[in-house]
Amino acid sequence: MIEARDFFAEAARAGFDFYTGVPCSFLTPLINGALSTPGLAYVGAASEGEAVAIAAGAWLAGRQTVVMCQNSGLGNAVNPLTSLNEPFRIPTLLITTWRGEPGIPDEPQHALMGRITQDLLTVIGVPHAPFPAARDSLAPAFAEATERMRGTGLPFAFVMRKGDVAEEELRAADRPLPAPGRRADFPAGAGAERPTRVAVLERFLQLVPPDGAVIATTGKCGRELFTLADRPQHLYQVGSMGGASGMALGVALNTRAPVFVLDGDGAALMKLGTFATIGAYGPRNLVHILLDNGVHDSTGGQPTVSASVDFAAVALACGYAQAASCATLDGFEAAFREATGRPGPTLIHLRIAPGSMAKLGRPTVRPPEVAQRFKAFLAGVAGAAGRDAPAAA
Numbered sequence: 001m002i003e004a005r006d007f008f009a010e011a012a013r014a015g016f017d018f019y020t021g022v023p024c025s026f027l028t029p030l031i032n033g034a035l036s037t038p039g040l041a042y043v044g045a046a047s048e049g050e051a052v053a054i055a056a057g058a059w060l061a062g063r064q065t066v067v068m069c070q071n072s073g074l075g076n077a078v079n080p081l082t083s084l085n086e087p088f089r090i091p092t093l094l095i096t097t098w099r100g101e102p103g104i105p106d107e108p109q110h111a112l113m114g115r116i117t118q119d120l121l122t123v124i125g126v127p128h129a130p131f132p133a134a135r136d137s138l139a140p141a142f143a144e145a146t147e148r149m150r151g152t153g154l155p156f157a158f159v160m161r162k163g164d165v166a167e168e169e170l171r172a173a174d175r176p177l178p179a180p181g182r183r184a185d186f187p188a189g190a191g192a193e194r195p196t197r198v199a200v201l202e203r204f205l206q207l208v209p210p211d212g213a214v215i216a217t218t219g220k221c222g223r224e225l226f227t228l229a230d231r232p233q234h235l236y237q238v239g240s241m242g243g244a245s246g247m248a249l250g251v252a253l254n255t256r257a258p259v260f261v262l263d264g265d266g267a268a269l270m271k272l273g274t275f276a277t278i279g280a281y282g283p284r285n286l287v288h289i290l291l292d293n294g295v296h297d298s299t300g301g302q303p304t305v306s307a308s309v310d311f312a313a314v315a316l317a318c319g320y321a322q323a324a325s326c327a328t329l330d331g332f333e334a335a336f337r338e339a340t341g342r343p344g345p346t347l348i349h350l351r352i353a354p355g356s357m358a359k360l361g362r363p364t365v366r367p368p369e370v371a372q373r374f375k376a377f378l379a380g381v382a383g384a385a386g387r388d389a390p391a392a393a
Contacts, residue, residue, distance in 0.1 A: 004033030004168045005328060008040065010138040011066065016093060017041065018058045018254070020051045021068030026097035027166040030068060035166065035172035042279060043253065045246070046273030047071035052080040053243035054277075055092045057215075057250020060235070060375050062382070068095045071117045072110060081155060082124050082248075083239025086340035087373040089153030093145055094126065097160045104162070121157050151269045153368070162319050178282055178319035183312055184338060186324065186331030189388055193355040195329045197291055198224050202260075203329050204289070205229050207328075207336050211381045212250055213374070216262040217244040219298035220356045221291060225262065226363045236363045242271030245278065245288060252283035257381045259285055265292040265306035272314070275347075280317025284343035287336075288315070293354045301354055315347035322346040 007030060019034045020043040021027070026242065035040040041063075045051035046070040055065035069077060074096055100106045100114020113120075121128045127148055133140035145156040188194075201224055208214060215235045216222035222236035239245050245268065248261035268275075268290055278286065290311055295301045312323035321344050324335035334352050339346040363370065 001133060001163060001166050002138065003166045005037075006135055007063065007165065007166060008033060008037060010066045010142055014142040015064045016066050018063035018065045020045050020054045020065070020250075021069065021095075022048050022051060022070070022073055023320060024070030024073075024097045024099065026099065026152070026160055026162050026164070027068050027070070027095070029168035030095070032147070032168040032170040036168070036170060041250075041253075043143065043277070046277050047245065047271070048076040049080050049240075050246045050271055050274050050277065052077050052092065053084065053240060053246030053388060054250040056080070056084055056088070056090045056243075057092050057247035057252075058254050059092065059250075060247070061251045061254035061372065061378050062375070063254055065092045066095060067092050069097075071096045071099055071113050074113070074117070074120060074390065078124055080240040080243050081126060084237070084243055085155055086125060087239060089368040090279065090371060091149035091153055092155045093149070094155050094157040095131065095160055096121075096157055101161065117159060121159075126155050126157050128157035128159055129199065131158040131164045133161070133313060139140055140181045144250040162186070175280060178279060178321070180210065181316040181320050182322050183316055184322070184324045185312075186326035188327035188331070188332055192328055194327060194351055195332070196353050196355065197221065198228065198357045199329060200350060200352060201228055203226055203333060204262070204336070208260060209340070212258045212260055213255070213378060213381075214262065215244050215248045215251070217264050218239075219267075220360065221262050221264055223360055223362055224357055229361070230365065231381045231393060232377045234370075234376045238363070238367055238368055241273075242267045245274045246271065246288060247290070249274065249278050249281065249283060251378070252286040253281060255378055255382060256285060258287065259283070260289060262285045263288060263290045265290065265294060265309075266296045266304045269304060269306065269309070275318040275320075275337065278345050279315070283320065283345055284321075286345040288320075288341045288345060288347045290347060290349045291352050292349060293352045295311070295354045297354060297356060309368045311349040320345045320347050325349045327351050334378040348358060
């Protein structure tokens with residue numbers, strides 16, 4: 001058995017400086033320690049998949065990351081681990097617990113996952129080792145993990161058993177409630193048609209500042225953005241549907257550059273909990289642009305349920321500083337200028353027409369290259385400003 005401070009000290013020596021995750025009773029000492037240690041960056045996520053996406057964004061902004069979750073939550077993390085971390089070669093140290101370990105009594109819902117935890121990690125290509133539960137095993141364990149991640153660019157997991165870390169008291173202060181946000185509406189005039197996504201992206205490219213980091217959600221949004229203009233500041237998310245806003249949060253908490261996420265209604269609904277995480281941590285430099293065409297455009301136009309959702313109201317209820325609803329290009333531009341003129345986080349909800357450009361290409365830059373140049377862009381923006389990235393709130 002080790003103490004949480006032993007783990008954090010060795011992790012710091014290995015360069016790990018950003019933590020996110022979802023609690024488990026086995027993880028209580030580590031999460032309590034992370035929350036109680038001054039200067040340690042920890043973001044509590046709404047889901048395990050969201051935590052993986054947040055960590056990916058933090059890594060792009062220069063952090064070395066740790067994701068913590070219960071093994072029952074690995075199911076939520078499988079998608080981003082396989083369709084975000086793997087194609088983009090984004091490493092993270094994953095700590096998963098071993099609830100339902102064979103031979104140790106536990107709740108019935110953990111029995112199956114307890115039998116297959118290590119096999120599941122192996123199947124999805126995540127090498128793993130037992131959690132280092134003795135002080136003299138910490139340094140070798142971190143050396144193995146960092147060497148494997150450095151060689152592959154992929155995650156590595158520690159599997160934690162009950163009692164690996166001594167109990168730790170929670171000494172963190174309560175997070176203050178955000179102040180009520182500000183709403184603006186820019187309705188369309190009578191008979192006005194909804195703009196196409198490509199028209200919105202063309203306008204966006206005219207407005208986005210040169211130091212703005214842009215994360216485009218999976219599907220036709222990223223494909224159209226690439227077709228219109230390929231820039232080092234663009235990250236085209238090719239998988240992990242719903243994870244773009246979590247990635248943007250991870251980036252925004254670790255850079256002072258303005259961060260813009262181009263989201264879709266289907267993706268936003270899939271990870272609606274990320275709205276609450278963004279509102280709670282309140283990155284002032286994040287603009288969340290939700291292009292809502294009411295359908296799953298990439299898979300044949302099947303309808304989403306977004307027609308009945310007031311996303312601006314949802315964002316404000318979750319703690320965003322600003323939210324705007326608009327339905328025209330001019331309304332979008334007005335909302336964008338307001339968003340970049342005030343501290344965020346800000347949501348811009350724009351209802352657009354279904355469909356995409358006729359000759360729609362796909363990104364020809366490989367995902368690892370997209371990630372590396374995006375990371376270099378963020379490092380260059382920070383270097384040009386002569387400042388260090390701030391720790392998460």
